[in-house]
Amino acid sequence: MQPLQVVIVHRNQPARLVDTIDAFRAQDVPVTITVVDNGSEAVPAVEAADVAVVLAGSNLGFGPAANIGYRRFLADGDAGEWVVLAPHDALPEPTCLSNMLSVLAEHPRAGLACADVGDGATPVIDPYFGGILVPARVEQGWEPVGHPHGTLMLARRSCLDEVGIFDERYFAYCEEADLALRATAAGWESGLVRGAMVRNPSVGSASASIDYLQLRNTLLLVREHSGRYHVFIRLCIALWHLASGAVVPARRGPYWNVEGRLRGLLDFLRGRFGPPPPHLFAKR
Numbered sequence: 001m002q003p004l005q006v007v008i009v010h011r012n013q014p015a016r017l018v019d020t021i022d023a024f025r026a027q028d029v030p031v032t033i034t035v036v037d038n039g040s041e042a043v044p045a046v047e048a049a050d051v052a053v054v055l056a057g058s059n060l061g062f063g064p065a066a067n068i069g070y071r072r073f074l075a076d077g078d079a080g081e082w083v084v085l086a087p088h089d090a091l092p093e094p095t096c097l098s099n100m101l102s103v104l105a106e107h108p109r110a111g112l113a114c115a116d117v118g119d120g121a122t123p124v125i126d127p128y129f130g131g132i133l134v135p136a137r138v139e140q141g142w143e144p145v146g147h148p149h150g151t152l153m154l155a156r157r158s159c160l161d162e163v164g165i166f167d168e169r170y171f172a173y174c175e176e177a178d179l180a181l182r183a184t185a186a187g188w189e190s191g192l193v194r195g196a197m198v199r200n201p202s203v204g205s206a207s208a209s210i211d212y213l214q215l216r217n218t219l220l221l222v223r224e225h226s227g228r229y230h231v232f233i234r235l236c237i238a239l240w241h242l243a244s245g246a247v248v249p250a251r252r253g254p255y256w257n258v259e260g261r262l263r264g265l266l267d268f269l270r271g272r273f274g275p276p277p278p279h280l281f282a283k284r
């Protein structure tokens with residue numbers, strides 16, 4: 001069987017990266033792994049016969065770093081039909097990939113798919129709020145979704161060839177939703193494979209950059225795919241959330257940061273995308 005191509009995006013978590021590499025090596029299908037290192041302070045020493053390390057040189061963001069791996073995959077016509085994408089802290093169960101491939105074989109128009117994180121939720125896209133979660137409707141097998149999540153995602157070569165790879169304006173957050181919407185517009189399907197399990201046990205950073213990126217990128221997604229009326233309403237909602245959250249702490253989200261939200265709104269309005277302001281990475 002031809003090895004399945006796996007792209008792992010890494011930054012400054014070498015121990016978690018080694019665990020993730022081991023989890024992919026333990027799959028019951030053969031894999032070849034490419035690690036895209038996103039400007040880590042110390043480059044992980046993981047290069048081996050089945051692992052290649054590509055140095056991005058700086059923190060490009062999740063989507064742009066993933067695109068390095070996607071371009072390598074697309075340039076190699078012998079690399080197979082599917083490419084896997086995961087961050088450095090994804091831990092798929094040993095049958096995760098084979099389960100996904102078995103289900104995908106029954107869906108010839110599936111362009112994008114993700115594994116099951118076990119949260120009982122389904123990613124959908126709301127025209128005003130962008131990517132949101134609703135209760136799952138399927139207990140096993142293929143479930144149509146608005147977009148795949150990025151914990152472990154498969155993309156079909158012919159889908160990427162047709163619709164392109166990640167829009168690098170997003171840097172991180174919402175890029176999967178944007179790609180899925182472009183795929184849907186071209187007639188491809190996106191789904192989640194229930195029962196193909198992956199864990200993501202580490203807790204993400206609570207830096208202000210997350211609040212900034214989630215708000216700015218949601219506004220970009222809504223404008224690009226739903227239009228100016230919808231993004232105007234979303235802007236009004238964001239302003240109300242900012243004001244009400246400042247007064248009532250219970251209304252704040254998990255990554256609440258006033259400066260992050262204000263900068264996200266302002267940068268969206270003036271068309272500043274890509275990396276967040278560097279100092280926001282250090283703020284909480």
